[in-house]
Amino acid sequence: MSSFGDNIPIGVKLLQKLTDSCPRLHFNREWYYRSSVLVLTYFAYMSYHLSRKPLSVVKAVLYQNCSQLTPSTDVPPSEINTWCDWAPFDDSDADALLGTLDSAFLFAYAIAMFASGFIAERINLRYFLSIGMLLSGIFCYLFGIAKTYNIHNFGYLLFMQAMAGIAQTTGWPGVVTVVGNWFGKSKRGLIFGIWNSHTSIGNILGSIIAGKYVETDWSLSFIIPGFIIGAVGFIIFLFLVVRPTDVGCIPPDRGNKRYNNPYRVLENRAANIEPPSGESSETDDTEVLIGEQDHLKYYATTQDFEIQRRLTERSYLLSKQQQEDSEQAIGFIGACRIPGVIEFSSCLFFSKLVSYTFLYWLPLYVKSSTEMGAALSADFSTLFDVGGIVGAILAGVVSDYSGMSATTCVVMLWGAAPMMFVYLHFGSVSITVNILLLIIVGILVNGPYALITTAVSAELGTHSSLEGNSKALATVTAIIDGTGSIGAAVGPLLAGCLKKYGWQSVFYMLMAADALALLFLIRLVKQELKQWKHRRQIRRD
Known part of the structure; x- marks a missing residue:
């Protein structure tokens, strides 16, 4: 059995020694751990998305209509139509090639995600995240130096995108599992809704950074995000605490019957200790057996209760940690049997298809449908992510209040398709x-x-x-997000193929996908409505 301290990061150990040596620096450590988990995982996944965004911005300069631009005087007449493009994106198949790069990343991401969740349940998530972020930064950097060293080989670019996709699968199962370890079900939708803004913030910052260099030296659009995600990964290695029991804190599942917290029983009973008959309340050696479980015996004394409470709490935490270490990670089939996993995974396939098509093609659509340049189009496209922040929080709040997650999703999906139609036809009316x-x-x-x-x-x-198994979260998360990521890979690829028929074809494809996402949740919506009616009937009675 592992003991406290084995899994404590180096940076946290140093902070503990510093506060122990200086009483004035003492603080609520559990509050610090919980806050640091939210902050660190927020910045971690923000940097993941920040490093995904550059290609969607750089597309605008990899392939341009050179004949409409003014070439420099040293451009040969034979290259007048291709002088401003970056080979191999200087031909009529450029859109298909760019779509293939998107799909290389996303298909690699989707396929590797299922294996990633399997691995994440079996190793320390701090190492898992740190290594994944470092590799993500390296492959982002290697893509960018294609500009610096004039690498025009499409196979090289395709390989870097695919490897980056595999490396990035470490992110989502890792951060969701760590946050799930530290926070219970109370207001989970609101907490996750606010926390999930890291996706949109990462996209916004990625667009701004890439847009700053896209028209001068687009290699920096990749190199700088690559450096950022690598640096954040090192911080994660130094300070991220994966589980509450690693630092002697009570897990959020303490109310679970399987993990009944015995030291709470000790506290409650100690307040009602009565001295044995015939003895006064000043008796110093009074002991009362108050054990609740066969494998533990707890004693409270009238003078040493606090010491006994701490020993009992430690025994509980060690027992809890031993249970977590001995739990068997759930398999793929077992995870798919959990009610709702198939439905939500299928819904996410189409929902993420729509979202990622916007992510990868919106800057180019804005540039082609307005008079904005590449840099301004990249900045303007971030408004979609601003809406995403609001949408994530709104969905979380409504889900918490109503307890109807599927219904919340269906209502928003129902409104999304008509609004995409309106944006397509009326978005150009005015800025x-x-x-x-x-x-x-x-x-x-x-x-x-x-x-x-x-x-x-x-x-x-x-x-x-x-039944309380804590080693299922990463697997379930990976299945749901992995299925969604297949849709995310299909969307940009379809967009690249349909774009030659006009942007209307792309938008109609997105509307159809949105409708299909809605249909997969109908059965769950019916169940939620029945439960809601049942709750209302109970309240009336």
Whole structure:
């Protein structure tokens, strides 16, 4: 059995020694651990998305209509139509090649995600995240130096994108599992909704950074995000505490019957200790056996209760940690049998298809449908992610209040398709209208996607059918997000193929996908409505 301290990060150990040596620096350590988990995982996944965004911005300069631009005087007449492009994206098949790069990343991500969840349940998640972030930074950097060293080989670019996709699968199962370890079900939707803004913030920062260099030296659009994710990964290695029991804190599942917290029983009973008959209340050696479980015996004395309480709490935490270490990680089939996993995974397939098509193609659509340049188009496209932040929080709050996650998703999906139609046909009326519609579309498209990948995944990963097994969260999360990621890979690829028929074809494809996402949740919505009616009937009675 592992003991406290074995899994404590180096940075946390140093902070503990510092506070122990200086009483003035003492603070509520459990509050610090919980806060640091939220902050560190937030910045970790923000940097993951920050390093994914550059390609969608750089597309605008990899392939341009050179004949409409003014070439420099040293451009040969034979290259007048291709002088401003970056080979191999200087031909009529450029859109298909760019779509293939997107799909290389996303298909590799989707396929590797299932294996990633399997691995994440079996190793220390701090190492898992740190190594994954370092590798993500390296492959992002290697893609960028294609500009520096004039590497025009499409196979090289394709390989870097695929490897980056595999490395990035470490992110989502890792961060969701760590947050799920530290936070219980109370207001989970709100917490995850606010926390999930890291996706949109990462996209926004990635667009801004890439946009700053896209028209001058697009290699820096990749190199700088690669450095950022690598640096954040090192911070994760130094300070991330994976589980409460690693640092002697009570897990959020303490109310679970299987993990009944015996030292709470000790506290409650100690307040009612009566001295033995015939003895006064000043008796110093009075001991009362108050054990609740066969394998532990707890004693409280009238003078040494606090010492006994601490020993009991430590015994509980060690026992809890031993249970966690001995639990068997759930398999793929077992995870798929959890009620709701198949439905939400299928819904996320189409929901994420829509979201990622916007992620990878929106800057180019804005550039082609307006008079904005590549840099300004990248900045403007971030409004979709601003809407995504609002949508994630709104979906989380509504889900917490109603207890109806599937219904919340369906309502937002129902409104998303009409708004995409409105944005397609009326977004060009004025800049103000474009901004408003883009934010609304971001709210409706990203709300269900965010809710399913966070609060719903955490809920299903701790489902009552698992009987308290804590080693299912990463697997369930990986199955749901992996299925969604297949859709995310298909979407940009379809967009690249349909774009030659006009942007209308791309938007109609997205509307159809949105409708299919809605249909997969109908059965769960019916169940939730029945439960809601049943609860109302009980209240009336």
